[in-house]
Amino acid sequence: MVNIRELDPSASALDYFGSELRRARESAGLKQAQLGSCIFCTGSLIGQIETAKKVPTRDFAERADAALGTDGLFSRLVGLVLRSQLPYWFQPYAEMEARATYISTFQAQLVDGLLQTKGYARAVLGARNDEGLDARVAARTERQRVLERAHPPSLWVVLSEAVLHQEIGGREVMREQLTHLLSLTRRPWLKVQILPFEAGEHAGLPGTFTVLRFDDDPDIVYTEDFVQGHMTANPEAIKEGSLRYDQLQATALSLEDSAALIARVMEERYGNEPELDRRDVA
Structure with a gap:
């Protein structure tokens, strides 16, 4: 096991979190197993986090703050830790996304990351390999905290109908995901439209893209x-992206018809097997 005294707190956000956790635990006069007992985890997990071998979750950070009386220190640090688990090339975008006041995105193949359930995100992120999968799912979930702020960004999402039919993670995962989408549409600042197959050729054929708008900074296309x-x-690029997005919104189904289509696909493709089908099989 790596000696935690050799950790360089400045090496990464994860190393800093680990060193601070150890410092706070020792200041409280607790052994790893004792702290683990306080926050309902094993002493081994405490040791792994203290040695930067394991990425903490937000729930872990909040429980550590409560047990150690650290006034929200670990809850504040964990956001940096989880963001550091995103791909290095994606981190600058995640920072801009968190600052945006208006987000408009077209997704051709997948539910947008801000709207993904944990099960759906796990299936997407684990499609090629499951190395560090828990940390990557936690990092994606952390991005979604922007939607829980007192003043969240306005978010407008256009999804290709193909997104509803592409079965990611199995039927249960898809049903949960589409149920989640429908629940999100009740938020007045979050809109979801579906671009139907019947639209034919459309402005989003070149692929997925996102436009971020800010109060005091130039717009960004991603x-x-x-x-x-x-x-x-x-x-x-901003002009082209904005024009394409306007055209996609105009071509997509209305908000009401989009919600109806999501519900219909959810029941027809991912609902329980109809009674008639079971009788036929019998």
Whole structure:
């Protein structure tokens, strides 16, 4: 086991969290097992986090603050730790996303990351490998905290109908995801439209993109390929992205019809098997 005394707190957010956890635990006169007992986890987990071998969750950080009386220190630090688990090329975008006052995004294949359930996110992020999967899912979930702020950004999402039919993680995961989408549409500042198959050729054919708008900074267009993402504040790119998004909104179903389609697909593709089907099988 790596000696925690060798950790360099300045090496990373994870190392800093671990060193501060150990310092606070020792100041409280607690052994790892004793702290673990206080916050309902094992002493081994405490040791792994103190040695930067394990990424803490927000729930862990909040329980550590309560047990150690650290006045929210670990709850504040864990956001930095989880953001550091995002791909290095995605971190600048995540920082801008958290500052945006208006987010408009078109998604051609997947539910937008801000709207994904944990099960759906786990299936997406684990499609190629499951190394560090818990940490990557926690990092994606952490991004969604922007929607829980007292003054969240206005979020408008256009999803290709293909997103509803592409089964990610199995039927139960998809049903949960579509149920979650429907529940989110009740928030007045969050809108979801579905671009139906019947739309044919459309302005989003080149692929997924997002436009971020800010109170005091230039707008940003974000696109992504299979290697990494790309941000630009180029005025021509902003103009093109905004025009394409306007066209997608105009072509997509209304908010009401979009919600109805989500509900219909959820029941037809991911609901319980109809009684008639079971009788036929019998």
